[in-house]
Amino acid sequence: MPESADPKAGAYFDAWHGGVVDTMIGMPASSAERNTKHYAQMNAGILDKEAREKFTFPAQYMFKDVPDYGEVDDPVALLLAEMDRFNITRGMINVATNEVARAAAANHPDRFIASFNADPNRGMDCVRELEIAVKELGVRSAQVFPAGLLPQVPINDKKLYPLYAKCVELDIPIFVNAGVPGPRVPMACQDVAHIDEVCWFFPDLKFVMRHGAEPWTRLAAKLMLKWPNLYYSTSAFAPKHYPADIVHFANTRGADKMIYAGYFPMGLSLERIFSELPSVPFRDHVWPKFLRENAERILGLETA
């Protein structure tokens, strides 16, 4: 990106002023609540002592300054205020297992995009619930964390196939963690190579990678070139650590494939993300697509 005399000028800031869609954001919760509720299943699959006993967040060793709130009175107000501070017009939140998020999505449909976190171990119950959530709660996407499931479910496992089929039928994208997971659980189920078979069998499925795809980012780029409906979102990565392969792909043939996602409040503050973002060497035309337009297109927000 060329140096600019005015640090607030340039393609990044032009795009940012138009508003940001964050495809991964969550309700702030007290640290106690998040350990007992949100990470309970994850922790059940973790065997090492340090992670079990000392981490308040299962991937804690990867992050500096994980956001922490002692007590949270009004998580929705807190989140909306943070979003306003950084010009995030809409944030995608999981409403499947979070009552607060469900209410927030219902009360602020202009600010929140409802997503449904699915557990394919639950078979047809999960498929049915997804369909109801889309039809009755306005859910616009499904999401799966293969390594965080108990038992884990590989991205190309048969248990996920009814869910993929339902996403195709409902015409919603699915966001899936890919690459070595941060929490100390086995990585095999999130191998980026698994995605190839899924994109082949479900050519109409809009599949969005989450959480980096590392260290297989070259393969991730290769597969995005091969499969028209495969995308990448930057969740859980501080902008200074965006993989070079991904930035390169965005700047060459992949501008329509890159979707911004943060990781607040799970592991990154929005302050850190938005202080680092302007330094990402995206070419000018990439920024509006990355910050907003690609997400709007695949989530069907253009007509909303």
Add this chain to the structure above:
Amino acid sequence: MSAEAFDAALAGGAIDTATGIPKSREEMFEFYEFIRKQTRDAESKAGEGGLEFPAGYMFKDPVHIEADELGDPVEFLLGEMDRHGITKVITNVDDGGNGARAVRDHPDRFAAGIGVDPNEGMEAVRRISRIADEFDLKSVSAFPAGLYPQVAVNDKKFYPIYAKCVELDITFATTIGVPGPRIPFAPQDVAHIDEVCWFFPDLRFVMRHGAEPWADLAVKLMLKWPNLYYSTTAFAPKYYPEDIIRYANTRGADKIIWSGYFPAGLTYDRIFSELPSVPFKDEVWPKFLRENAIKAFKLDQ
């Protein structure tokens, strides 16, 4: 066991859950090209040495209907049904016209089924939905070893199809056990069924074509999974596996469903001449000939 019990049950009507609309000998030969293309042995490939029908080595006097004796195939089949006391059959409506016509013109005698190829992916799923909109679809079936490429019963490619069957409350039926045609048997191993019944507890799953030589496992699994059934397709009654007969006579009276193999490999004359000699207990017969088919395929709804 008595012939009277069989006669009394048959008087109430028999239901065949897998009947094809008859085709001429030439048409049948053409139809089996999908199997021949996967065979490697010279006899099967050429359709010679008794293999005009790819599983022909297993059958004495396979069905042959010459073109000039067929007439209207639907009327031909109705004549066969009437002659033997068959009140209703499930037949595929995706066979190019006659099956759909039979179901439309004679809804009291024909129920709709379709065959699916999971290699088609979501297109197969969409076809199920489409045909279920058009017909009162009762059966979705597959021939895993005969698909190209073959697809195992527990393969992921089948899962969206199973899910759709559950969603639409339609019964799934599949050939299982070593297939007659000289192609590999692995995709039809009865053991594969266990996982499918576990993951889809609401799926009504009907085995076809014998489950041999794993009939003992088939019985064990039927005991374990409430929605798993067995139908006697492709087996002449004198060859019904002993395990299956014993199960029908003990805890499995509600699980074993009569079906024939017409016009593919067995005439109804042969089937109904052998049936009375099957050593079923008296109370099994009405369930076997009719009632279990109604329950497993929801034919009364």
